[in-house]
Amino acid sequence: MADLLGVAVLGAGHMGADHIRRLDRVVSGARVAAVADPDADRAAEAAAGLDGVTVLKDPVAALDAPGVEAVLIASPGPDHEEALLAAFRRGLPVLCEKPMVPDSTGALRVLEAEARLGRRLAQIGFMRRYDTEYRRLKALLDGGGLGRPLMLHCTHRNVSSPARFTSAMLVDSSVSHEIDAARWLLGQELTAVTVLRPTPSGGAPEGLLDPQFVLFETDGGALVDVEVFVNCGFGYQVRCEAVCERGSARIGDEHTMVVTTAGSAREEVAQDYLVRFADAYDREVQTWVDATRRGEVTGPSVWDGYAASVVAEAGVRALETGARTTVEPAPRPDLYAGVSR
Numbered sequence: 001m002a003d004l005l006g007v008a009v010l011g012a013g014h015m016g017a018d019h020i021r022r023l024d025r026v027v028s029g030a031r032v033a034a035v036a037d038p039d040a041d042r043a044a045e046a047a048a049g050l051d052g053v054t055v056l057k058d059p060v061a062a063l064d065a066p067g068v069e070a071v072l073i074a075s076p077g078p079d080h081e082e083a084l085l086a087a088f089r090r091g092l093p094v095l096c097e098k099p100m101v102p103d104s105t106g107a108l109r110v111l112e113a114e115a116r117l118g119r120r121l122a123q124i125g126f127m128r129r130y131d132t133e134y135r136r137l138k139a140l141l142d143g144g145g146l147g148r149p150l151m152l153h154c155t156h157r158n159v160s161s162p163a164r165f166t167s168a169m170l171v172d173s174s175v176s177h178e179i180d181a182a183r184w185l186l187g188q189e190l191t192a193v194t195v196l197r198p199t200p201s202g203g204a205p206e207g208l209l210d211p212q213f214v215l216f217e218t219d220g221g222a223l224v225d226v227e228v229f230v231n232c233g234f235g236y237q238v239r240c241e242a243v244c245e246r247g248s249a250r251i252g253d254e255h256t257m258v259v260t261t262a263g264s265a266r267e268e269v270a271q272d273y274l275v276r277f278a279d280a281y282d283r284e285v286q287t288w289v290d291a292t293r294r295g296e297v298t299g300p301s302v303w304d305g306y307a308a309s310v311v312a313e314a315g316v317r318a319l320e321t322g323a324r325t326t327v328e329p330a331p332r333p334d335l336y337a338g339v340s341r
């Protein structure tokens, strides 16, 4: 391996451009070796000023560009499967943004492909596992001092949703974070889901079912509820309160700045995930680079990505039918026994 890990970044949109900046200027031990985006202008803009980088339109060709030793996938979710399978064929380590693959059949193909290799190559971008507040909550729950967790109450609000955001994406893109966080925090699998939909907000685009109220049941007898509201208009708010037998703990209120002026004080609310989770993304990518340079794969696994897709797909069916829907995952391959829960 070269002194710096050569990374191909596929997709140079919001997340891809931010990860390119991070690889170039924030994390140590890596460099951007290739940038691919079908939108050539976007790729060129994101790669501007970087030395020794190949800029292409074809994401698969980027994997064969000079100096590429690892891949960061930041294309839209439905494009992840092709990129993951192409990386696996070349034996390249991957950090893949969430959702790993939004449809569970495609996610299963990726799971089976990695299991056939017999070794882990991919880490999935559930960055909340690297957030300081989430890690404190996880340590508290694991410590057992508050007793058994009974419920998680979660809030996930975005100022506005991107163009082409669908009602299903509130579940399989936005709530995919809570699905992973709940599995990780509780160490339990989500077994059933119900989605309720109030009259949509007047601030939501025509036809978008926003907000939604999602209720999960777990195999450990806990309940997880999520208010997801992606056009709330006022701020990016992600909260989680764990209610346990002997106490409760809440995260999500810390990321703020209190501004005092002219006789009053007001709290500023982060406007998007790039601000709220900046530290988490930095830690996630640094951890991935360090592990890759050691020849290891750590963090959320392809099994975690698959599990999130199966749960989210049941959630989308629950949204469409209004019925409580059970989650029916494929068996967990031996490769993932005991991995990162």
Ligand SMILES: NC(=O)C1=CN([C@@H]2O[C@H](COP(=O)(O)OP(=O)(O)OC[C@H]3O[C@@H](n4cnc5c(N)ncnc54)[C@H](O)[C@@H]3O)[C@@H](O)[C@H]2O)C=CC1
Residues within 6 Å of the ligand: 010, 011, 012, 013, 014, 015, 016, 036, 037, 038, 039, 042, 059, 074, 075, 076, 077, 079, 097, 098, 099, 125, 127, 173, 273
């Ligand atoms: N971890 C997190 O908090 C977040 C994760 N994401 C995830 O990051 C991924 C990208 O999302 P955004 O950057 O917000 O989308 P975006 O729409 O801003 O950018 C996507 C880019 O991918 C390009 N693209 C389309 N097809 C491609 C392909 N086959 N190969 C390579 N590039 C392709 C598009 O031209 C566009 O430039 C998604 O999986 C999304 O769910 C997005 C926001 C936050």
Ligand SMILES: O=C1[C@@H](O)[C@H](O)[C@@H](O)[C@H](O)[C@H]1O
Residues within 6 Å of the ligand: 158, 173, 174, 177, 230, 273
């Ligand atoms: O992953 C993300 C986006 O794709 C999603 O659209 C947002 O709702 C989330 O807050 C953000 O973290």
